[in-house]
Amino acid sequence: xxxxxxxxxxxxxxxxxxxxxxxxxxxxxxxxxxxxxxxxxxxxxxxxxxxxxxxxxxxxxxxxxxxxxxxxxxxxxxxxxxxxxxxxxxxxxxxxxxxxxxxxxxxxxxxxxxxxxxxxxxxxxxxxxxxxxxxxxxxxxxxxxxxxxxxxxxxxxxxxxxxxxxxxxxxxxxxxxxxxxxxxxxxxxxxxxxxxxxxxxxxxxxxxxxxxxxxxxxxxxxxxxxxxxxxxxxxxxxxxxxxxxxxxxxxxxxxxxxxxxxxxxxxxxxxxxxxxxxxxxxxxxx
Numbered sequence: 001x002x003x004x005x006x007x008x009x010x011x012x013x014x015x016x017x018x019x020x021x022x023x024x025x026x027x028x029x030x031x032x033x034x035x036x037x038x039x040x041x042x043x044x045x046x047x048x049x050x051x052x053x054x055x056x057x058x059x060x061x062x063x064x065x066x067x068x069x070x071x072x073x074x075x076x077x078x079x080x081x082x083x084x085x086x087x088x089x090x091x092x093x094x095x096x097x098x099x100x101x102x103x104x105x106x107x108x109x110x111x112x113x114x115x116x117x118x119x120x121x122x123x124x125x126x127x128x129x130x131x132x133x134x135x136x137x138x139x140x141x142x143x144x145x146x147x148x149x150x151x152x153x154x155x156x157x158x159x160x161x162x163x164x165x166x167x168x169x170x171x172x173x174x175x176x177x178x179x180x181x182x183x184x185x186x187x188x189x190x191x192x193x194x195x196x197x198x199x200x201x202x203x204x205x206x207x208x209x210x211x212x213x214x215x216x217x218x219x220x221x222x223x224x225x226x227x228x229x230x231x232x233x234x235x236x237x238x239x240x241x242x243x244x245x246x247x248x249x250x251x252x253x254x255x256x257x258x259x260x261x262x263x264x265x266x267x268x269x270x271x272x273x274x275x276x277x278x279x280x281x282x283x284x285x286x
Contacts, residue, residue, distance in 0.1 A: 015064045024051050027047055028095070029096075031061070034179050036057050039245070040053075058187065060182065060184060062179075066180035073194045077106035080094075080103060093118075097243070097244075098243075099286070101123025104118055109202040122244055132285055149173055152176055152286075156172070156243045166246075172246065191286070197225075197229070211238070212244050217285065238251055
């Protein structure tokens with residue numbers, strides 16, 4: 001895999017790569033907590049047929065640097081903006097999953113001029129309580145990533161999928177176990193301190209929200225509330241838990257491409273009403 005890097009204003013190297021034809025519209029992919037850009041492999045060949053696919057490793061993960069200390073969602077969002085600036089890309093379609101979807105919400109509200117269409121998958125605007133994230137940070141610092149790897153697999157995939165023993169399970173486990181502890185802890189702090197529940201009302205972009213009907217990490221209520229807060233968004237549920245792009249790879253790719261190809265939709269298509277997020281199910285965790 002050919003990986004390149006840029007250096008952000010605070011000196012952090014961010015790893016990225018391109019797939020697909022030069023000159024095609026850019027589709028940017030942002031990964032979940034504890035994974036790398038490799039999590040998108042099942043979709044790359046399909047996406048690259050019509051898009052220049054740009055994926056990157058979140059600060060603290062994979063080939064990107066892992067500075068010590070707590071990160072913020074502002075910092076993770078600015079990493080994306082700085083990456084696009086260095087690459088000279090003014091506008092992208094953006095698809096983020098879990099933590100990547102949180103970054104996508106930030107971009108949709110704070111840097112909408114850089115986003116043409118937005119996909120927010122298996123994500124939430126709020127993941128409390130903070131004490132749970134503090135506990136996880138302490139746990140991995142004391143015992144390493146092995147302390148959370150298996151529990152993450154159990155939340156991220158349905159029991160039926162795990163029983164099948166798909167090869168992606170070992171790849172995801174490997175990503176988790178090799179994630180830098182300081183980087184993982186830094187991103188946990190960003191989620192701990194995040195509250196985007198009011199930002200949804202500020203997003204005025206064509207947006208698709210994808211949820212998993214069996215997702216215990218960001219349950220259907222989170223997806224419904226997020227879609228309700230973003231005017232004119234679409235909401236789609238996959239038969240999956242948290243990593244729907246791996247559990248239902250073809251359906252995930254089809255949903256994203258259909259959305260990017262068809263917006264603003266058929267005349268008269270019903271869209272969700274706007275709503276304000278409430279403190280629902282704050283005990284969930286990624």
